[in-house]
Amino acid sequence: MNKLQVGIIGASGYGGAELLRLLLNHNQVEIAGINSRSYIGKPICELYPGFQEISDLVFVDEDAVIAASDLIFASLPHGISEPIAKKCADANKCFIDLGADFRLHDEADYQAWYNVPFKEKALHEQAVYGLSEIYPEQIKQAKIIGNPGCYPTSIGLALYPLMTTNYAFDEHVIIDAKSGVTGAGKELSEGSHFPNVNEAFHPYKVANHRHTPEIEQTLTEMHKQKVQITFVPHLLPISRGIISTIYVKMNEAINFDDLYQHYVDTYKNHTFVRVLENGKCANLKYVQYSNYCDISLHYDTRTHTLVLVSAIDNMVKGAAGQAIQNMNLMYGFAEDEGLKLIPPSF
Incomplete structure (x- = not known):
């Protein structure tokens, strides 16, 4: 062949x-x-x-x-x-x-x-938007794919199951996300220069990052109602990885166990999204060099705030890995072909 x-x-x-x-x-x-x-x-x-x-x-x-x-x-x-x-x-x-x-x-x-x-x-x-787990049927028929940005991938996958429920929530979502330096690309800038990144940690493009409209577009399509975000990215002094912490104010008390089960059911047939056990928290270290997205759910009963934590490798699931996953869907290959990458344990 x-x-x-x-x-x-x-x-x-x-x-x-x-x-x-x-x-x-x-x-x-x-x-x-x-x-x-x-x-x-x-x-x-x-x-x-x-x-x-x-x-x-x-x-x-x-x-x-x-x-x-x-x-x-x-x-x-x-x-x-x-x-x-x-x-x-x-x-x-x-x-x-x-x-x-x-x-x-x-x-x-x-x-x-x-x-x-x-x-x-x-x-x-x-063109088809290539968020692999959400639009697989459209991707299979596509000739042109717009591969999602790294932040929108981690955020879209974390919020998708919630967006498909009947739970009422404030449609202004707060997102605090952190990325490794490779997310800035290869061209050196003052912000990514080693002395300014090493032993440092700072937000950038506060409420003005170009991924904002992409995230809002994706969430609005999922929810079928307008969703707005306040998005603050930060630069971590590491090479790769994204950790996104997402705050959603629920309009009323929720059955957290039911929502957690909905997340598990939504992604149970998707190899590359891992919904972590209750009580565990996603950590970017354990997705590095892999195509996995780890999601953990947390609920503040005092303020009725759902907190979602999502971790991906920005260069794999947030870029090249997802692009290959989309290619696999387009050509009928096994979805994990070329992507059977095990994250480090330490």
């Missing part, structure tokens, strides 16, 4: 390199080509020594990657993926975008938060 030929555009960044690391363990695919505008002609192992004697792939022109591939992943800053998606669509190739270009449905929202309009409006009508 011929293997699926896949290409990676933007393979020199953290997300692209993570895609390659995972795809090299996928039994149903073959890497047809990798691209980076800055490193054409150079081997990936020169940039990332971990690939030494594992991959001798050389960065090539993006058109060569598209021509050689059945499916193309793009891991690029916003505003760059749309023209590549158009090339793929014209060549009848599938396209999974790890950037932001196909995440938002509303052009006005995209323009307000990213300061550019949609360039290929027809493609946006075809």
Whole structure:
């Protein structure tokens, strides 16, 4: 049986390199080509020594990657993926975008938060939002996937079961989330410079992070009513991982055991979402380097506040792993193919 030929555009960044690391363990695919505008002609192992004697792939022109591939992943800053998606669509190739270009449905929202309009409006009508556990049937039929952001993945999965209940709650949700430094991408900035991150911990883009409209869009679609959030991300002095603590004010006392069971039932057939036992709390350490999302539930009976804690690896479930999970759904592969990664125990 011929293997699926896949290409990676933007393979020199953290997300692209993570895609390659995972795809090299996928039994149903073959890497047809990798691209980076800055490193054409150079081997990936020169940039990332971990690939030494594992991959001798050389960065090539993006058109060569598209021509050689059945499916193309793009891991690029916003505003760059749309023209590549158009090339793929014209060549009848599938396209999974790890950037932001196909995440938002509303052009006005995209323009307000990213300061550019949609360039290929027809493609946006075809694109499917790739939150794997929530939209699997749509993903199976898709040719273009907008892979969710890392924060929206951890938050959307944590809140989805609640959004599908009849419990009444305040539709203004408070979210306190923390990410490792790889979430900022490979380009060095003052905020991610080692002396400013080491032994430090601080919020950033307070109530003004670009994932805000994506999170609100997802929660509103789930709940079928408008949900607004106050979202405060923080930068942790670690390489990878996201921990999101979510506060939902319930309008009345709830049966916590029933709600907990609803969470268990919602995700019981989903390999990569683990609802932790009552009394345990999600910890990002125990999802690192894996495609798992761990969720724990807590209830403050005094204030009728539901507290949800969600942990993912921002580079795997929050980026490359979920992109591969979406590819698996699109092509009928086992959903965990290439993703059977065990988190560390210590």
